Amino acid sequence: xxxxxxxxxxxxxxxxxxxxxxxxxxxxxxxxxxxxxxxxxxxxxxxxxxxxxxxxxxxxxxxxxxxxxxxxxxxxxxxxxxxxxxxxxxxxxxxxxxxxxxxxxxxxxxxxxxxxxxxxxxxxxxxxxxxxxxxxxxxxxxxxxxxxxxxxxxxxxxxxxxxxxxxxxxxxxxxxxxxxxxxxxxxxxxxxxxxxxxxxxxxxxxxxxxxxxxxxxxxxxxxxxxxxxxxxxxxxxxxxxxxxxxxxxxxxxxxxxxxxxxxxxxxxxxxxxxxxxxxxxxxxxxxxxxxxxxxx
Amino acid sequence: xxxxxxxxxxxxxxxxxxxxxxxxxxxxxxxxxxxxxxxxxxxxxxxxxxxxxxxxxxxxxxxxxxxxxxxxxxxxxxxxxxxxxxxxxxxxxxxxxxxxxxxxxxxxxxxxxxxxxxxxxxxxxxxxxxxxxxxxxxxxxxxxxxxxxxxxxxxxxxxxxxxxxxxxxxxxxxxxxxxxxxxxxxxxxxxxxxxxxxxxxxxxxxxxxxxxxxxxxxxxxxxxxxxxxxxxxxxxxxxxxxxxxxxxxxxxxxx
Amino acid sequence: xxxxxxxxxxxxxxxxxxxxxxxxxxxxxxxxxxxxxxxxxxxxxxxxxxxxxxxxxxxxxxxxxxxxxxxxxxxxxxxxxxxxxxxxxxxxxxxxxxxxxxxxxxxxxxxxxxxxxxxxxxxxxxxxxxxxxxxxxxxxxxxxxxxxxxxxxxxxxxxxxxxxxxxxxxxxxxxxxxxxxxxxxxxxxxxxxxxxxxxxxxxxxxxxxxxxxxxxxxxxxxxxxxxxxxxxxxxxxxxxxxxxxxxxxxxxxxxxxxxxxxxxxxxxxxxxxxxxxxxxxxxxxxxxxxxxxxxxxxxx
Ligand SMILES: Nc1ncnc2c1ncn2[C@@H]1O[C@H](COP(=O)(O)OP(=O)(O)OP(=O)(O)O)[C@@H](O)[C@H]1O
Ligand SMILES: [Mg+2]
Numbered sequence: 001x002x003x004x005x006x007x008x009x010x011x012x013x014x015x016x017x018x019x020x021x022x023x024x025x026x027x028x029x030x031x032x033x034x035x036x037x038x039x040x041x042x043x044x045x046x047x048x049x050x051x052x053x054x055x056x057x058x059x060x061x062x063x064x065x066x067x068x069x070x071x072x073x074x075x076x077x078x079x080x081x082x083x084x085x086x087x088x089x090x091x092x093x094x095x096x097x098x099x100x101x102x103x104x105x106x107x108x109x110x111x112x113x114x115x116x117x118x119x120x121x122x123x124x125x126x127x128x129x130x131x132x133x134x135x136x137x138x139x140x141x142x143x144x145x146x147x148x149x150x151x152x153x154x155x156x157x158x159x160x161x162x163x164x165x166x167x168x169x170x171x172x173x174x175x176x177x178x179x180x181x182x183x184x185x186x187x188x189x190x191x192x193x194x195x196x197x198x199x200x201x202x203x204x205x206x207x208x209x210x211x212x213x214x215x216x217x218x219x220x221x222x223x224x225x226x227x228x229x230x231x232x233x234x235x236x237x238x239x240x241x242x243x244x245x246x247x248x249x250x251x252x253x254x255x256x257x258x259x260x261x262x263x264x265x266x267x268x269x270x271x272x273x274x275x276x277x278x279x280x281x282x283x284x285x286x287x288x289x290x291x292x293x294x295x296x
Numbered sequence: 297x298x299x300x301x302x303x304x305x306x307x308x309x310x311x312x313x314x315x316x317x318x319x320x321x322x323x324x325x326x327x328x329x330x331x332x333x334x335x336x337x338x339x340x341x342x343x344x345x346x347x348x349x350x351x352x353x354x355x356x357x358x359x360x361x362x363x364x365x366x367x368x369x370x371x372x373x374x375x376x377x378x379x380x381x382x383x384x385x386x387x388x389x390x391x392x393x394x395x396x397x398x399x400x401x402x403x404x405x406x407x408x409x410x411x412x413x414x415x416x417x418x419x420x421x422x423x424x425x426x427x428x429x430x431x432x433x434x435x436x437x438x439x440x441x442x443x444x445x446x447x448x449x450x451x452x453x454x455x456x457x458x459x460x461x462x463x464x465x466x467x468x469x470x471x472x473x474x475x476x477x478x479x480x481x482x483x484x485x486x487x488x489x490x491x492x493x494x495x496x497x498x499x500x501x502x503x504x505x506x507x508x509x510x511x512x513x514x515x516x517x518x519x520x521x522x523x524x525x526x527x528x529x530x531x532x533x534x535x536x537x538x539x540x541x542x543x544x545x546x547x548x549x550x551x
Numbered sequence: 552x553x554x555x556x557x558x559x560x561x562x563x564x565x566x567x568x569x570x571x572x573x574x575x576x577x578x579x580x581x582x583x584x585x586x587x588x589x590x591x592x593x594x595x596x597x598x599x600x601x602x603x604x605x606x607x608x609x610x611x612x613x614x615x616x617x618x619x620x621x622x623x624x625x626x627x628x629x630x631x632x633x634x635x636x637x638x639x640x641x642x643x644x645x646x647x648x649x650x651x652x653x654x655x656x657x658x659x660x661x662x663x664x665x666x667x668x669x670x671x672x673x674x675x676x677x678x679x680x681x682x683x684x685x686x687x688x689x690x691x692x693x694x695x696x697x698x699x700x701x702x703x704x705x706x707x708x709x710x711x712x713x714x715x716x717x718x719x720x721x722x723x724x725x726x727x728x729x730x731x732x733x734x735x736x737x738x739x740x741x742x743x744x745x746x747x748x749x750x751x752x753x754x755x756x757x758x759x760x761x762x763x764x765x766x767x768x769x770x771x772x773x774x775x776x777x778x779x780x781x782x783x784x785x786x787x788x789x790x791x792x793x794x795x796x797x798x799x800x801x802x803x804x805x806x807x808x809x810x811x812x813x814x815x816x817x818x819x820x821x822x823x824x825x826x827x828x829x830x831x832x833x834x835x836x837x838x839x840x841x842x843x844x845x846x847x848x849x850x851x
Contacts (some may be wrong), residue, residue, distance in 0.1 A: 020638035034677040089573045095569020120759025122801045218667025220762035281665035394718040407726040549811035
């Protein structure tokens, strides 16, 4: 009898823990259903072709156009700028802390770098709008108060820790004997770093880049505050533009009743965003598990 | 001739990790209140055999066995076996001392608490005191039972682990290279303790130290590549082994 | 020959120099940011600012409803993510057998960690606000934020459990303890400070989250406080406040940044100073616990 009681308790616990863990699956399903439902409703009224080809996004105006391109363009441009900053700084820092400084210093520098990722994004938004943009005005006199460049740069700094720490982890996972093999061939530190360590850690480094892109694409407050809330299909990064995320905020701030077409647009926009980041996250996940497996 | 009770018996007992065989058709009798040493080169399956007796290997994914392994004539691997009860009856001491990150007192109390083996605090305290005495540690720690177990020396930690195993009154104690990580003085103390313990317990000990096997054990089994090569009284194994491989091993020609 | 040597020299010193440069610039940006908001906002940091509701006149406005809202949301979020996150972590690390289900759960959580927080806002809007009819309440906000940061807690729990040596589990099992006893009495206490560090890290993320709360419709102008949790009548505690509307610090800051007047920008900066102090403090607490945990683990 005692055996049974024990076994039953074990089973119940395991069941309860499993339910907790599977909650995460319901969250994913919930996201997909919620987005899909409203998106389908949206496409009943707006043809898919128009959504992807029209160059105007004016759902809140009299003359309504539903082309996602201006929003997508703004999202891509700001992300691109941020990645230029984040990759060049993040990777250099990663190599530096992984290969060139003592482990003790590394242990101190890493958490300090992480602070960049802890600063709330509204704070970065404030900084971009009221400090960086005026600064850029001195270089580009015709830059607008709202523009893509300033939030892009600031967002880059926010993403540096993601790339620096993940790439550092990947380089740390490169086994010692591989490095020593390089040195044994008479290579110096620079050659071993660029010829052995970085190539061996490449899948982990790529994973960090892609996760960085995903973060940039989904970032909301910095671009909402500093890039503006005006859909604008342009490649001029000195002009104001509105990202997908900023549009969702813009609509949420207003009193848009559920069920209206305007309301549905934020779900269609959200769906676009979700699909984009989903693909990026999955690629990043598999790249990461690739390097984890290799050097186990 | 003294009376010999069989406590553990392996009958054509084989063990596998995935599809890799680790023990091949082992046949083996372990007697009550004796110390049985298992010796053999690294990777020959000593730990595997030991950890089969208390089903510690259940924790390993894809471990499987065939044949029979009997404790008091009941198959350890039959479906009805209550593993909890089995492990209560078969205690284990590991190679590296692994006390819990708690006080000395709590380390020993744990087993009594999970099996609800005490009436009140006085009873708990008394049982803890007795087991520490049994493990020859009491005199060294009686004044600070609330000290962290990590503040003890390696040898003291190992005796604490022995006390922890003793307190729930097992019948069999398995020891997997219990002195491998200790200095010679601590080792001597533990060996002395092991010999004393056989009065009340059946002990199976794995060791890489030939002198240790010769010093403490009554019976010795020599394993090689998963097979049991020879099994006999320790005196016989170490003076006149019947198998050439055994002889080569104990005289240190390989392993 | 000499030229080549120079090129080599530049090359070999590239990473140490550029790395140091990049590190200094990054931390310099952080430094400038802090100085900038401090310079803009310190004059507004006073008692009146902490105890006033928002107002149309910048000098009269304050963050009372915002910090109270943040406090409510934080406490509630902590209560929600702790049990669920830890239980999920325990399941994945201690119970789940390797295989398809475990792989699927892992990919799923890793993906959820990367889903933009604003998407959780859309989820919260449809599910909590509309379907469960919670309206734009504190409860809806806390539930939404909990989903955002849950993956952080799960991952941190798993990492901490992973760091607990197998020998500790073996010692417990060898004494005849079952899995539940082993997890509760041995593994969890050992992993506790690591897990706590993860929960606190999640809080430091949650406190700065703005977008999902805006999306579920948290208001930017709130001139009242939620019903307090304590009452004079039995049972002395009430959960009525959970149903109330709310705002939080970052939303208040966002609102002030979005206005053209300089006076509001000063208010935003002052709000940011407070927000930064809280989130940096929480973050340092998490790091401190993490270091303590790692030290503790190394003793074994
Ligand atoms: N968890 C495991 N998974 C797969 N194979 C294992 C596992 N544990 C042990 N083995 C294999 O089983 C065989 C026997 O191992 P075992 O640990 O029993 O040897 P041993 O005699 O105790 O060695 P040592 O003296 O080094 O402790 C070895 O070949 C080993 O590689
Ligand atoms: Mg062994």
